[in-house]
Amino acid sequence: MKYSEISHFSHPQHKLRFDYSEFPFKCDGCKEVGIGSRYKCSICDFDLHMHCAIPSPSIFHPFYTKCSFQFLGKPPGDIPRYCNACEKDVSGFVYHCKSCGFDLHPCCAKLPMVLDDGEVKLYLYKKVSSPCHRCGRKGRSWSYRSTCKKYNLHVACVREMLVESWHEIYVGRSKGRTLETSIPSLKNTLQTAHKRRSKGKVRKCCEMGAFAVQIVISALLGDPTALIAGIIGALISRA
Template identity: 60%
Template sequence: MMKIDKEISHPIHPLHKLKLEYTEIPFNCDGCKEAGIGLKYKCQQCEFDLHKACAVAPPISIIHHPFYEKCEFQFHYNPPGAARRICDACRKDVLGFVYHCKRCGFDLHPCCANLPQVLNDGEYNLYLCLKLSSSCHRCGGKGHGWSYRSHCKTYHLHVSCVKELLVENWQAMYLNVDKNKVREMQTRIPSLKGTLKNYHGHGAGRGGKVSKCCQIAGGAIRVIVSAILGDPTAIIAAVVGGFISK
């Protein structure tokens, strides 16, 4: 197991050391500008946080990814070039730290680059896929970047769709807005279980498979979200409770 330093120095925040801590409250990473949860490096004197994946990436490093065998992804503190850059995994804007392949033009957020190829929710394995063979259970489409699928290949969910669900839930739970407005927003946040049932609404003949697929969703969404937020081991019930509620 790789050793994790409890305290580090980082070039983009040279004044103070950053200490490793664990949080179940979502934060915004000052490196990649994406949401995070679980293990992070935090400045005790400033409002400054980094995903573990962002904090430990060497300033001059090249990584390879099994989805892009010919690519060499170099780490950058800022998106290279003047053009808008989009992460090829989650299809979201690149606003900070990024792995970029100069030859092919592909970009990956650090947390996306570190998404596990296989996730286990305690009962089932979920597999990271470059392309979908079936429609996503959230949006009904096949595009939008990478996805996770269940071992039975009946449950598919885009990484981008999980991020959208999370942002909706995060806004409702943590933004300082009127309580009635929060309640209204929470009622509009789709339950993933409900989404799966609605998506399969006309498939009564496949009842057994549909039921099993919906059962998979409850545990799967927790591990997918925690992986996307930078910590596949995080306990994140407090964050995702809104959109997986029954």
């Protein structure tokens, strides 16, 4: 549900207004990267993902049928915690299951079970036995896999791409660069070997794999919209 203006416990000084940004931002709630739809305080430059601004008090997830995840404003306890979906540290807002000890970033908790941009349809799995299209390893974190089973992407790997690129993204934003130049090229992202394929088939395979990457990135950024996916897709096509 979208409201034009909200009050939020994490920023009681001012109201937050709905905004749409084509520039990457850092969410002040979960501390993760975002883009697109957000709630923003223009006075304090305070930003929240949609999922962080209007969270569900509690959620259930099909991967953890015995768990009840409660929304918390900070990680529980004093020990470091990590997200069970993407394996990245939890340092802000989190969905936590008290009985099992599992944690999910708000955006990871709300990842769609199916992503479909018209070119590639991807299904979310807790674990996949086939190797990741980027790192070449099996297992690990949650994964998106295409219907044809040719493209498998660890959520952790895509999250790492964003973390590795955050400095360049943020510096690009501060210098007023456009989105097309502030998000780094995704060249060399797809590392699956294609030694036995013709050049044309390799190119087509990588192009389709790139579509898969772009829509997973969009979902992890908290706004899997056609606009964002299209912009990132244009970058990949030039890589």
